[in-house]
Amino acid sequence: MSNKVQPRTLSGFMELLPARQAQFDRMVATLRETYALYGFTGLDTPLIESSEVLLAKGGGETEKQIYRFMKGDSDLSLRFDLTVPLAKYVVLNYGQLTFPFRRFQIGKVYRGERAQRGRFREFYQADIDVIGDGKLDISNEAEIPSIIYRAFTALGLKRFQIRVNNRKILNGFYAMLGLTEKSGDIMRTVDKLDKIGAEKVASLLMEPEIGLTREQADEILKFIAITGSNSQVLEALEGYWGRSEVFDTGLDELKTVVGYLSAFGVPETHFAVDLTIARGLDYYTGTVYETTMLDHPEIGSICSGGRYDNLAEYYTDRQLPGVGISIGLTRLFFVLEDQGYLNDSLNTAPADALVLPMTDDLSHAIALATTLREAGIRTQIHAEQKKFKQKLSYADKLAIPYAIFLGEDEISQGVCAVKDLRSGEQVKLAPADAAAHIRAGLEQLSQGKPILDQGE
Amino acid sequence: MSNKVQPRTLSGFMELLPARQAQFDRMVATLRETYALYGFTGLDTPLIESSEVLLAKGGGETEKQIYRFMKGDSDLSLRFDLTVPLAKYVVLNYGQLTFPFRRFQIGKVYRGERAQRGRFREFYQADIDVIGDGKLDISNEAEIPSIIYRAFTALGLKRFQIRVNNRKILNGFYAMLGLTEKSGDIMRTVDKLDKIGAEKVASLLMEPEIGLTREQADEILKFIAITGSNSQVLEALEGYWGRSEVFDTGLDELKTVVGYLSAFGVPETHFAVDLTIARGLDYYTGTVYETTMLDHPEIGSICSGGRYDNLAEYYTDRQLPGVGISIGLTRLFFVLEDQGYLNDSLNTAPADALVLPMTDDLSHAIALATTLREAGIRTQIHAEQKKFKQKLSYADKLAIPYAIFLGEDEISQGVCAVKDLRSGEQVKLAPADAAAHIRAGLEQLSQGKPILDQGE
Numbered sequence: 002m003s004n005k006v007q008p009r010t011l012s013g014f015m016e017l018l019p020a021r022q023a024q025f026d027r028m029v030a031t032l033r034e035t036y037a038l039y040g041f042t043g044l045d046t047p048l049i050e051s052s053e054v055l056l057a058k059g060g061g062e063t064e065k066q067i068y069r070f071m072k073g074d075s076d077l078s079l080r081f082d083l084t085v086p087l088a089k090y091v092v093l094n095y096g097q098l099t100f101p102f103r104r105f106q107i108g109k110v111y112r113g114e115r116a117q118r119g120r121f122r123e124f125y126q127a128d129i130d131v132i133g134d135g136k137l138d139i140s141n142e143a144e145i146p147s148i149i150y151r152a153f154t155a156l157g158l159k160r161f162q163i164r165v166n167n168r169k170i171l172n173g174f175y176a177m178l179g180l181t182e183k184s185g186d187i188m189r190t191v192d193k194l195d196k197i198g199a200e201k202v203a204s205l206l207m208e209p210e211i212g213l214t215r216e217q218a219d220e221i222l223k224f225i226a227i228t229g230s231n232s233q234v235l236e237a238l239e240g241y242w243g244r245s246e247v248f249d250t251g252l253d254e255l256k257t258v259v260g261y262l263s264a265f266g267v268p269e270t271h272f273a274v275d276l277t278i279a280r281g282l283d284y285y286t287g288t289v290y291e292t293t294m295l296d297h298p299e300i301g302s303i304c305s306g307g308r309y310d311n312l313a314e315y316y317t318d319r320q321l322p323g324v325g326i327s328i329g330l331t332r333l334f335f336v337l338e339d340q341g342y343l344n345d346s347l348n349t350a351p352a353d354a355l356v357l358p359m360t361d362d363l364s365h366a367i368a369l370a371t372t373l374r375e376a377g378i379r380t381q382i383h384a385e386q387k388k389f390k391q392k393l394s395y396a397d398k399l400a401i402p403y404a405i406f407l408g409e410d411e412i413s414q415g416v417c418a419v420k421d422l423r424s425g426e427q428v429k430l431a432p433a434d435a436a437a438h439i440r441a442g443l444e445q446l447s448q449g450k451p452i453l454d455q456g457e
Numbered sequence: 458m459s460n461k462v463q464p465r466t467l468s469g470f471m472e473l474l475p476a477r478q479a480q481f482d483r484m485v486a487t488l489r490e491t492y493a494l495y496g497f498t499g500l501d502t503p504l505i506e507s508s509e510v511l512l513a514k515g516g517g518e519t520e521k522q523i524y525r526f527m528k529g530d531s532d533l534s535l536r537f538d539l540t541v542p543l544a545k546y547v548v549l550n551y552g553q554l555t556f557p558f559r560r561f562q563i564g565k566v567y568r569g570e571r572a573q574r575g576r577f578r579e580f581y582q583a584d585i586d587v588i589g590d591g592k593l594d595i596s597n598e599a600e601i602p603s604i605i606y607r608a609f610t611a612l613g614l615k616r617f618q619i620r621v622n623n624r625k626i627l628n629g630f631y632a633m634l635g636l637t638e639k640s641g642d643i644m645r646t647v648d649k650l651d652k653i654g655a656e657k658v659a660s661l662l663m664e665p666e667i668g669l670t671r672e673q674a675d676e677i678l679k680f681i682a683i684t685g686s687n688s689q690v691l692e693a694l695e696g697y698w699g700r701s702e703v704f705d706t707g708l709d710e711l712k713t714v715v716g717y718l719s720a721f722g723v724p725e726t727h728f729a730v731d732l733t734i735a736r737g738l739d740y741y742t743g744t745v746y747e748t749t750m751l752d753h754p755e756i757g758s759i760c761s762g763g764r765y766d767n768l769a770e771y772y773t774d775r776q777l778p779g780v781g782i783s784i785g786l787t788r789l790f791f792v793l794e795d796q797g798y799l800n801d802s803l804n805t806a807p808a809d810a811l812v813l814p815m816t817d818d819l820s821h822a823i824a825l826a827t828t829l830r831e832a833g834i835r836t837q838i839h840a841e842q843k844k845f846k847q848k849l850s851y852a853d854k855l856a857i858p859y860a861i862f863l864g865e866d867e868i869s870q871g872v873c874a875v876k877d878l879r880s881g882e883q884v885k886l887a888p889a890d891a892a893a894h895i896r897a898g899l900e901q902l903s904q905g906k907p908i909l910d911q912g913e
Contacts, residue, residue, distance in 0.1 A: 005771065007772070008772045008773075009545075009549065010545070019560070022498070023498065025501070026499055037835050039830065039835070040836060040837030043479070043482055045473070048579065054462060057462035057464075068505075068528055070527070073569070075467070089465075113528055123505065133841070136842075138840040140838070140840040144838070261819065266827050313464075315462055351493075351497060355496075363596050367721055368720060371721065381495070381496030381559065382600070384594040385592070385593070
């Protein structure tokens with residue numbers, strides 16, 4: 002009618018239908034469980050922070066994307082990542098935390114990006130970080146990607162690769178060439194390698210703005226062309242040994258990380274030393290990670306992070322080094338759905354069993370539902386005044402696996418009629434037996450993983 | 458130093474230390490699990506909505522509390538409850554939903570309340586609603602409070618009572634007295650009964666603004682003085698039968714709800730017909746609920762809701778009746794902590810076991826940790842270069858229940874030394890046996906419920 006408001010959900014905000022939401026929630030549960038297995042504690046920080054605190058680091062590209070507003074006299078902003086709130090939390094609660102502090106956080110963040118398909122303004126990040134007090138052992142830099150390996154594997158993803166590099170190797174290499182001050186520009190240019198090719202990269206490097214010589218450009222191309230198995234790459238890097246202390250430290254670290262990654266059970270197929278990985282931010286100082294879906298390199302990294310020396314330098318002089326990684330979960334879910342990776346054979350029904358009372362008095366149906374629920378079976382009672390066929394169609398639409406009929410006959414016999422709605426098979430059982438029967442059937446239905454990756 | 462920003466968390470925003478957060482998360486998990494057992498599907502709607510959509514219902518007391526702001530040309534607001542987003546969702550996705558639609562949502566909402574102790578500007582609500590398409594069976598009005606009974610019981614709360622009334626009984630009663638138009642004012646006044654007493658309520662009712670006669674005021678006092686067991690109250694209400702159709706319908710409904718509540722297994726100690734419960738909002742049209750902690754009536758209702766006829770009248774002409782209830786989880790958690798109700802004997806450590814490698818090479822420690830994790834034991838490796846005593850103190854501070862020592866001797870013997878940090882008992886075991894040993898110990902630690910209610 003004329004005076005009704007047309008309901009809508011803002012563009013760039015993911016809102017899922019129930020079955021999809023169940024799939025998303027199962028992914029979140031898998032990540033929580035995996036992160037917890039590695040001894041990470043879950044945090045939940047506010048969505049809103051004081052702008053002064055949230056933007057202490059200042060500007061950069063994200064600043065204009067931030068949701069910032071006044072409420073009364075308060076200048077507030079919505080968090081745009083989970084790292085700044087972590088820095089705030091650690092400094093604020095320093096005296097009450099125990100280090101190394103291992104935390105995970107899975108929560109929504111906000112960026113007012115230009116609306117386009119697959120871009121979200123509200124999206125989940127799923128982060129893990131280990132924060133040291135003053136120092137932090139290198140083994141953490143191997144454990145973090147091993148957690149990601151386990152997490153993606155638990156989700157059902159198969160054809161992915163975690164790519165590892167070390168910023169000290171890059172920084173040391175540029176120092177050898179006397180190009181330390183230009184290293185930022187160089188890395189940003191090298192980052193375009195996949196898109197524009199080696200020769201175009203060389204041309205850009207020799208343009209006046211960066212101003213490398215042909216020899217310098219060639220050295221860089223030669224360096225980033227080092228590929229092969231992890232041991233081949235490490236061996237090639239040995240050739241640069243002894244020319245830069247920073248480089249040598251980086252190479253030592255990389256060798257240690259690669260060695261431990263194997264000990265953590267990550268197969269060589271799933272991690273690769275890749276010298277083109279730099280991660281744009283100056284923030285990172287050691288190992289850096291990106292993760293690629295091998296069959297969909299075009300979507301870019303689905304999980305990135307690295308080692309940093311100062312989590313919270315804008316809040317404190319205390320040195321808080323750390324290593325962390327983040328999954329952009331909303332975008333990943335969008336891509337998985339878009340590319341047909343979601344496992345639709347998993348049980349996404351809101352209930353495992355639907356009790357259909359065939360009598361006016363519902364007391365027996367209620368008692369039966371209570372028995373089933375106490376046995377852990379998610380149960381609904383369909384008590385509406387509807388035709389039998391409509392009630393069955395309700396179960397069908399929601400893909401509820403079992404319907405249970407309870408009429409005068411069943412009540413007097415102390416049984417109920419349990420129908421498997423996939424096979425059509427129907428059996429009369431006492432309530433406790435019905436519960437056991439349904440549980441056995443449900444086990445089959447919950448075998449699968451959230452992602453169905455056809456790759457071998 | 459001078460150019461550092463002082464980190465802080467906004468007042469009115471709950472941010473918990475890790476062990477407390479683990480307790481909060483366990484409560485959320487218990488609620489999710491309970492809601493799911495009753496066949497509710499979990500939704501997750503955006504925190505931000507278009508102001509036009511969110512405020513379609515318009516004003517009221519909450520409007521000035523709303524976080525509303527512009528982003529570019531968009532007039533946006535943060536959600537202030539989970540009901541309006543549900544109404545939006547149901548109308549928007551009407552064609553793809555199956556009714557009755559049972560959903561739960563546990564999420565943060567925002568209200569810029571005056572900051573004071575125990576008041577939150579960001580807080581969790583944990584809602585369940587059943588929405589019908591055109592109609593909805595009365596049995597849902599009994600099932601909803603039975604879910605709340607089960608949820609609070611699963612959380613460990615004992616001394617609470619769900620109070621039930623029916624708006625039709627109240628409306629019918631006021632109609633009998635010819636006071637329909639004044640019923641809103643009367644109910645608001647009667648609501649003060651607990652605070653100011655019966656005689657003060659009568660005086661207020663007789664003041665010119667409401668303007669009742671002494672006889673009318675007495676009739677009302679007599680009515681709300683009806684107390685006793687549920688059957689006594691219902692019997693007293695029978696005395697009013699036949700004078701108002703609305704009243705009679707309400708009484709029928711109330712009798713049905715009370716009967717089914719017993720069938721749903723809610724003991725009489727935990728629910729009471731209470732004629733003073735009205736719920737302020739015009740929104741409610743049938744059964745209404747409030748829930749009181751019997752030992753802390755001063756904190757008011759910890760869980761409220763009721764039956765409504767039109768979920769979404771601001772968006773659609775379609776009639777969408779429903780019944781729902783909401784737990785104000787953040788405030789409840791605050792009260793439980795404040796009143797010493799949180800069960801601190803539950804395992805809130807970030808890990809179940811801490812592996813302490815006594816060799817430089819961590820490979821064996823990593824392999825051991827992997828074995829434990831595969832057995833479901835949440836495991837950390839303490840790989841930092843620290844003194845042994847400091848490492849044990851780390852486990853101690855975090856209340857990690859088991860430490861596992863792995864030195865050259867253990868490695869050569871294929872065992873590890875597992876120490877129960879509570880009893881001090883230490884045993885040398887092969888990794889798989891260590892996992893079994895720890896799992897058995899953990900079972901004891903996870904027996905308890907999140908809330909420790911000393912009441913009988």
